[in-house]
Amino acid sequence: MTLLNKLQNHNVQPAALILLVGLLLVLLPHFSHLPIWLSFVTTALILWRACYELQLCKIPNKLVLFLLTIMLLTGIVFSYHTLIGRNAGSAMLLGLLCLKLFEIKSFRDVSIIINLSLFSIVINFLFNQSIPVAFTMLLALIFLFTALISFQHDYKALTKTTPIPLNLIRVNEKQHFRLAFKMLSQAVPFAIVLFILFPRVNGPLWGLPEDAFSAKTGLSDKMSPGRISQLSNNTAVAFRVKFNSAIPLPGKLYWRGPVMWDFDGYNWTAPSNERLALSNFEFTGLGQKTDYTVTLQPHNNFWIFALDLPSTLPERTRLSANMQLLSLSPIQKLKRYNLSSYTRYILPTYTHISNDRYLKLPSSTSTLSKSRLLMNDLTDSKNPKNTIRNVLKYFSTQDFYYSRQPPLLYNDPIDEFLFETKRGYCEHYASSFTILMRIAGIPARIVTGYQGGEINPLDNYMTVRQSDAHAWSEVYLEDRGWVRVDPTAAIPPGNIENTDDALRLNSNLKKPSHLFKSSWLSKQMKQMRFAWDAVNNRWNQWILGYDNKRQKSLFAAIGIPEITWQGLSQLLFSILGVLTVLLAFIVFSNQSKQKNIIQKTYFKFLKKMKKRGLSKSLSEGADDFCCRAIIQLPEQQLAIKHITLLYQQLRYKQYDEERLTLFKKNIKEF
Amino acid sequence: MFAAFKAKLNLQRFFIGDGKQQAPYLLTQRRVYILPTKQGLAFALLLFVMLLGSINYSNSLGYFLTFLLASLSVVTIFHTYNNLLKLSIGPAICKPVFADQNTNFIVQVNNLNHHARFSIKAFTPQHQSTIADLNENNLSTLSIKHTFEKRGLIPLPRFYIESRFPFGLFRAWAIAEFDQTQLVYPKPSVHTTLPLKSAGLSEGKKQQELGADDFKGLRSYAEGDPLQHIHWKSFARHHTLQTKEFSSTSSDELWLNWLETTTSGTEQKLSQLTRWVLLADEANLSYGLCLPDLVIQPNTGKHHLENCLKQLAIYGVN
Incomplete structure (x- = not known):
């Protein structure tokens, strides 16, 4: 027997199959964080149950089920080393949910499975709240x-049937789908009103589990070669920016992140106690101030990415000694900050802090020998600016390449990079430049963050992605304080292997023409990406980022500046009341569908008559109207008579499908 | 006016309904009740947990899902309620039944709405429910399981009509009780055979042995047939017992007499008589019934049977 035959067979209950499809959809987004083995096991359990429904195999007995449960729990303990917390807990829930599938005996079991599935959807949202996931759910x-x-x-779908069925109408599953869809759409208006008006609470009600917000991609507080280039293909959005003043030139778009100065030969770090030292605004801003709003994706760190250099401090933030903006608590959900920055600035010089830490070189003496030799040639001991210029010139003339897949570096990364491989990503350039500066006696450090960003022409939001992650250097000049130097920008455009990188890094330079010949298709692709991005942004701004601030600003926009908790509830309940009455009206109204169709079709006819200058008054019957119409339009009297007759027969005599189609056809042709 | 209002608020209605009603009985808003089921309460608990989680994690989609599900449960109240509302039930179609037996009584239901109603359950408190779907604009019946314990003209029991469709989160129900009676025959006793000889009526005439006159034909053996009437030849051939039937003109009249019953106690006697009547009818005999206050002349046929059973049912009941 083929599968299709079996499905049509009366013995197969579609109810369970529909449940399994629903469960599979719930599981789908979970696969991204579940261990691979568990993804396979849960899918296999669902398929097993489906095969049982199609009478292809048997169901496991109690003993097998018990052993499966033990194995599942053991597996989870091995994978996560615990059974509690967000990750292990959700894995356990999903596993047990799939095992429960073999115990559908009464409606209570079905109800338990459905409730657990619904709960899994919520858990899903803790991991991922993207648009595709929302629609899948x-x-x-x-x-x-x-x-x-x-x-x-x-x-009959349940084995433990208590009531005795009598003359059940055999219903097409389509009707059940239609009913579920109808009821959900009736619920949506209520849900939207609740979503908008339900008073929002700030912050968690109690402590969150430790693993609540782990494993976010993005920058880290360590930099080693290869760390940032991992992000080069990651198009995930880091943050979005809405400029309230003129957009700075692309060459000025340096978003400041963690600053590092401790180098052990491989990794750049900033000692944690130093990171927290505070600063006050002591710099001179030049030119126009830039005002903007940053909507930051959660990254579970304290950093807020501001344009170099921020001049205001938003609420619940502070500024570190290296001018990095820090939040008081880790950013675990979408956050919005109103910021302003000066892209041109002069930092104060200071005397009381020793620059030793910014001059420290790796202790191992065997390394950096070639670099030291090189710097003997390039250093201008009188004017550090010349030294900088010489090194940048060295980068631009000595055949250095910008590459996403740089060769691996081993014992002496800086020397190997500078004199052997000559291929690297921004972190290679920033780190070798900083070291060269230190050899020359110029205090230098590394700044990581993002560079550039793409303006979406559809909503004028700038999107900064993980692939825009960047590292650059800052050197301390005695007359100007810390000054930004981006050694990567010194690479000639022709030596950049990837065209995207070339566009990004040299957006302020004159662009080589061959990079701009984009095909029609790629333009369309870009347009679509913009559109998708704009939709995502709206989603983030208005749905995911809807909090009590947004709620307040929404009411401020419609003229209620200070809405209280009580006011919100009153408004909420009155609107819900109105909606309930409407719902009751819709559900309890006993309109016949057929009558509706007949009436609607007849209205189409009346509309057509109106175009011909004839309108039926309310008090006029169909017959009287017909008589009047025939006098006015004698050439169409046959058609009018026919339609009127059909209408009356359908409405008052007997309804049948054939007549209705004829009725519709006549009116269409009229 | 206050009294009317008070009557409306009468809490008793919630448990026993409106009392005996004329059929048909239209389920109006006042007559349909709705409360969450156990599943509904579990669902509410789930929603509460989901709301707490959403608040704690400030999860927007979690909020939305919670609100959507909460709204859905409000929507389902209306749909479940509407599944019973404006259903016209009754009258019951009461065919006589025997006491102490699992029987059904049939209730006519008229779905006046333009939509079908699904999973309508009907039951009396002590029995399993039956479940039926009702087509739109359609007259159909519900069959309700019930055991009548006593014989006589018994008022129809109070019964419940219930629906949990579509989600099983809410249970809507209505209580109906009709101003109708059900004729319940006495329970036929199990072990008894027909009396062969009848102590006659007033004349004391001894009845002759059952139908010994002319051979009429064969029929299948029934409990209580005399051994000598069994047609052994056909038993040898077909292994089924056949009884020879004789027709007689006068002597086959069987009197089932109250005084001849072998048991004591009114109900037991009635039980035995009921069984006799049934056996005699099965045997296609002409039988008469003799009760202390009533005599039914011997006769045959369905009407006669029903009449006899009815007299037995209402014996001694005023």
């Missing part, structure tokens, strides 16, 4: 509730 909801209806309707 909506689809899953439709399937789950259809399954609930099917189980409720068709008692």
Whole structure:
């Protein structure tokens, strides 16, 4: 027997299959964080149950089920080393949920499975709240509730049937789907009102588990060669910016992140106690101030990326000694900051702090020999600016390449890079430049962050992605304080291997023409990407980032500047009341569908008559109207008479499909 | 006016309904009740946990899902309620039944709405429910399981009509009780055979042995047939017992007499008589019934049977 035949077979209950599809949809986004083995096991369990439904195999007995449960729990303990917390807890929940599938005996079991599935959806949202996931979950909801209806309707689907069925109407599953969809759409207006008006609470009610927000991609507080280039292909959004004043030139778009100066030969770090030292604003801003709003994606760190250099301090933030903006608590959800910065500035010089730490070189003496030799030639001991210029010139003339796949470096990374491989990513250039500066006696440090950003022409938001992650250097000049130097920008455009990088890094330079010949297709692709990005941004701004501030600003926009908690609840309940009455009206109104169709079709006819200058008054019957119309339009009297007759027969005599199609056809042709 | 209002608020209605009603009985808003089921309460608990989680994690989609599900449960109240609302039930179609037996009584239901109603359960408190779907604009029946314990003209029991469709989160129900009676025959006793000889009526005429006159034909053996009437030849051939039937004109009249019953106690006697009547009818005999206050002349046929059973049912009941 083929599968299709089996499906049509009366013995196969579609209810369980619908439930399984719904569950699979719920599981789908979970696969990204579950261990691979668990993804396979859960899918296999679902398929097993599906095969049982199609009468292809048997169901495991209690002993097997018990052993499976033990194995599953052991596996989870091995993978996570615990059974509690967000990750292990959700893995356990999903595993047990799939095992529960083999124990569907009564409606209570179905209800438990559905409830657990719904809970898994919420857990899913803790990991991922993107648009595709949201829509998949909506689809899953439709399937789950259809399954609930099917189980409720068709008692044969359950083995423990208590009531005795009598003359059940055999219902097409389509009708169950339609009902579930109808009910969900009736619920949506309520949900939207609740979403907008439900008073929002700031911050967690109690402590969150430690692993609540782990494993976010992005910058870290360590920099080693290869760390940032890992991000080069990651198009995930780091943050979005809305400029309230003129957008700075692309060459000025340096978003400041963690600053590092401790180098052990491989890694750049900043000692944690130093990172927290505070600074006050002591710099001179030049030119126009830039005002902007940053919407930061959660990254579970304290950093806030501001344009070099921020001049205001938003609430609950502070400024570190290296001019990095820090939040008081880790950023674990979408956050918005209003900021202003000066892209041109002069930092104060200071005398009381020793620059030793900014001159420290790796202790090992065997390394950096070639670099030291090189710097003997390049150093201008009188004017550090000349030294900088010489080194940058060295980068631009000595055949250095900018590459996403740089060769590996071993014992002496700086020397190997400078004199052998000559291929590297921004972190290679920044780190070797900083070291060369230190050899020359110029205090220098590394700044990581993001550079550039893409303006979406559709909503004028600038998107900064993980692939825009960048590292550059800062050198201390005695007359100007810390000055930014980006050694990567010295690489000639022709030596940049990837065109995207070339566009990004040299956006302020004159662009080589061959980089700009983009095809029609790529333009379209870009346009679509912009559109998708704009949609995502709206989603982030208005749905994911909807908090009590947004709520307040929304009410301020419609003229209620200070809405209180009580006011919100009153408004909420009155709107919900109105909606409930409307819902009651819709549900309890006993309109016949057929009558509706007939009436609607007849209205189309009346509309067409109106165009011909004839309108039916309310008090006029169909017959009277017909008589009047025939006098006015004698050439169409046959058609008018026919339509009127059909209308009356359909409405008052007997309804049948054939007549209705004829009625529709006549009016269409009229 | 206050009294009317008070009557409306009468809490008893919630448990026992409106009392005996004329059929048909239209389920109006006042007559349909709705409360969450156990599953509904579990769902509410889930929603509460989801809301707490969403607040704690400030998870927007979590909020939305919670609100959507909460709204959905409000929507389902209306749909479940509407599944019973404006259903016209009754009258019951009461066919006589025997006491102490699992029987059904049939209730006519008229779905006046333009939508079908699904999973309508009907039951009396002590029995399993039956479940049925009702097509739109359609007259159909519900069959309700019930055991009548006593014989007589028994008022129809109070029964419940319930629906949990579509999600099983809420249970809507209505209580119905009709102003109708059900004729319940006495429970036929199990072990008894027909009396062969009848101590006659007033004349004391001894009845002759059952139908000994002319051979009429064969029929299948029934409990209580005399051994000598069994047609052994056909038993040898077909292994089924056949009884020879004789027709007689006068002597086959069987009197089932109250005084001849072998048991004591009114109900037991009635039980035995009921069984006799049934056996006699099965045997296609002409039988008469003799009760202390009533005599039914011997006769045959369905009407006669029903009449006899009815008299037995209402014996001694005023």
